[in-house]
Amino acid sequence: MNLMDTMQGSLLENFFPAGWDLAKMDACIGTPEDVLDRQSFWHKDFTPVQCESLSDFDVLMGHEIALQIKETKDAGRKCAFILPVGPMGMYKWVVYFLKSWNVDCKHVTTFNMDEWADGEGNTLPSDNPAAFQYAMEQALFNPLGELTVPADQRNFATRDNLPTYPGKIAALKAEGAKLVLVYGVGRMCHIAFWEPMMGGEFDSDEEWAKQPYRLGMKLHPLTIEQNAITSFKSRTTLVPCRANTIGPGLFLQADYAIGGCDGTLSRGMQWQGLSFWTTLRYGPDRWVTSSYIPTLPGKLFFDKELAGPLVAECN
Numbered sequence: 001m002n003l004m005d006t007m008q009g010s011l012l013e014n015f016f017p018a019g020w021d022l023a024k025m026d027a028c029i030g031t032p033e034d035v036l037d038r039q040s041f042w043h044k045d046f047t048p049v050q051c052e053s054l055s056d057f058d059v060l061m062g063h064e065i066a067l068q069i070k071e072t073k074d075a076g077r078k079c080a081f082i083l084p085v086g087p088m089g090m091y092k093w094v095v096y097f098l099k100s101w102n103v104d105c106k107h108v109t110t111f112n113m114d115e116w117a118d119g120e121g122n123t124l125p126s127d128n129p130a131a132f133q134y135a136m137e138q139a140l141f142n143p144l145g146e147l148t149v150p151a152d153q154r155n156f157a158t159r160d161n162l163p164t165y166p167g168k169i170a171a172l173k174a175e176g177a178k179l180v181l182v183y184g185v186g187r188m189c190h191i192a193f194w195e196p197m198m199g200g201e202f203d204s205d206e207e208w209a210k211q212p213y214r215l216g217m218k219l220h221p222l223t224i225e226q227n228a229i230t231s232f233k234s235r236t237t238l239v240p241c242r243a244n245t246i247g248p249g250l251f252l253q254a255d256y257a258i259g260g261c262d263g264t265l266s267r268g269m270q271w272q273g274l275s276f277w278t279t280l281r282y283g284p285d286r287w288v289t290s291s292y293i294p295t296l297p298g299k300l301f302f303d304k305e306l307a308g309p310l311v312a313e314c315n
Contacts, residue, residue, distance in 0.1 A: 002026075015221070017188075017196045019287030025274065028281035032307040041283050045297035046257075048280065050304045054089070057262050061301045062093025064258050068180050069094075070103045078177035080109045080169060082251060083140075084192070085132040086184050086230065087260040091139040104147040109172060111155045111165055112136060113183070113192035114245040121159035121215030121244050130231070130238070132156070157244040159215060165250060166212045173253070181254035181296070185261050187226040189275045189290040193217050193245035199287035208286040212249035216242045226271060230263075248292065257298030264305045267315050276306045 004022055007013055016022065030037070036048055051057035065081075072079035098105070115123045115132045124131040133156045141148050155161055155168065173179060183191050190196065195217060202208040219241055228236040251257075261279075263272025279290040279300075293300065 019199045025278045028277045035307040042294040043297050046294045047299050049299050049301045058089035059093050061260050062090035066094045066097035078107050080172045080177045080179045082111045082113050082181045085135045087262050095143045105149040108149045109153040114243050115157040116240040117242050117244040119216045123158050162213050162244050178255050181251050181257040183259050185275050185290045187222045188220045189288045191289050193243040194247050194289050196287050205286045209248045211247040213246050215244050217245050257296040259300040261302040264303050273306045273310045
C-alpha cells in the first residue's frame with residue numbers, strides 16, 4: 001500500500017502536476033552504493049559530489065564558486081553568475097576564499113534567479129529580511145568589502161529588472177563571459193522557482209526550453225511548505241504564493257553549473273531525497289525541471305544522507 005495505490009478519490013488526486021509519473025520517480029530511488037553511477041543522458045562533465053557533512057558541503061560548494069571567480073579573473077575573462085538564495089551556507093566560504101586569495105569581483109556580474117512577488121511581479125522591499133536581495137547583501141556582497149561585486153553589476157529579479165536579464169546575459173556572453181549557474185533543487189524538482197506545472201503550458205520540450213523568465217509565477221503548495229520549513233520557521237502564513245523567476249531559456253545556457261542539495265533536517269528526517277534522486281535518474285522532461293541539470297557540465301554537491309536508504313522510519 002502506497003501513495004499511488006491510494007490516491008484515487010483522495011485529497012491528493014489532483015495535487016501533483018499532471019505530467020508527473022510518480023511511479024517512474026519512485027523507481028529513480030537507488031541505494032547509497034550506486035548513487036554515483038553514471039546515466040546515459042548525463043553530460044560527460046557532470047559529476048555528483050557526495051559530502052560527508054553539512055559543514056563539508058558548505059566549504060566544498062563555496063570553494064567551487066570562488067574558484068570560478070578566480071579562474072576567470074586569472075584568464076582576464078568576465079564571469080556572469082546566476083545565483084540562488086538557498087542553499088546559503090556556501091556564501092561565507094566564497095567570502096573566505098576570495099579574501100584569502102585577495103581576488104576581487106570587478107569582472108563579475110550577478111543575476112539573482114528569483115524573488116518573492118505578487119501576481120503582477122511586485123517584490124518585497126530590499127530591506128525586508130525575507131527579500132532575496134537583502135539575503136545576498138548580508139551573506140555575500142557586504143562581507144566581501146572592497147573585493148565585492150560592483151553595485152551596478154548586481155541584478156535582482158524585480159518586475160522591471162528581470163525582463164532585462166536575457167539581453168544582459170546575451171551581451172556578456174558575446175563579450176566572452178563565462179555563464180555559471182549556481183542552484184538548489186526544490187521539493188517540486190524546480191530550479192529557481194520554475195515550477196513543473198509549466199510543462200503543461202507548452203506543446204514541446206523545445207518550446208519550454210526557450211522560456212527566459214516569468215513574473216508572478218504561481219507556486220505549488222509543496223514549494224510553499226518547503227520554504228515555510230527552511231526560511232520562515234514554520235510560519236506558512238508568511239510565505240508569498242508567487243515569485244518572479246528565471247526560466248530554462250536562461251539557466252540552460254550555463255557554461256558550468258554548481259548545484260547543492262542539503263535538504264536534511266535532524267533525527268533522520270529530510271525533505272529532499274526524492275527530488276535529488278529524481279534529478280539524477282529521471283531523464284530530461286519538461287514536467288520535471290531539475291531533470292535537465294545532469295545534461296549540463298558541472299558539479300552537484302549533496303549531503304550523503306540524501307542518498308538513503310530512503311525507507312520508512314517513524315520519527
